[in-house]
Amino acid sequence: MTSEETTFEKQIDDIYSTIKKILADYNVGTDAIVKEVIFTTDIEKLKAFIPTRKAHFSDKYPSSSWVEVKRLWSKSHLLEVEVVVVLP
Template sequence: MENSDKSINEKPEYFSLRPEVEKAYGYSHAVKIGNSIKVSGAVSMDDEGTPTAMGNFLQQMKNCYADLDQVLKHYGCTFDDVVVENVFTTDMPAFLEHAGYRNTLYTKQFPTGSWIEVKGLALPEFLIEIELEAHKQ
């Protein structure tokens, strides 16, 4: 097989930020295959899976990014390595009001992605969920 097909043969490397919560809900927080990292949506929760910062959109958003930062660091990455960011929110006007916070994270360039308003997220207390894809250099 050619070297260009090397990533096809690489074993997925899974990572759990909150193993018990992820097992209960049936997902892994991230998986790396080759240089590609896919990160499940982060929500504002504590280590037991209880929603945090209820009713506080900006703090929920910051909590999401804090979790995403931990996942990226696990793989030796930063937000500079993010190539896709998808935001799901139940309150688009609130997201647009606070979207400038992203400028503190994405200091070199912004990733591709979508901003999507949804009827609901996994729990009614969640106002925002953010998923990422990164490419490790």
């Protein structure tokens, strides 16, 4: 999942909001996410926005891998989030 928003914080919010909408279609929330991989062009910025990311979860966070890359598919993409979900 990527975002066309213009700032790092807005991209995080947009991506996780979209993920939550998709999960809602399956009647689950972010607790169903068991693993995530975040690809980012700036791992230090991602670390600075940990509270923004965590705001999209309840008290259960998935196993996560964070990978800094030179660039993503589009130069405007600052991060890409891939999730693995377990449905009941």
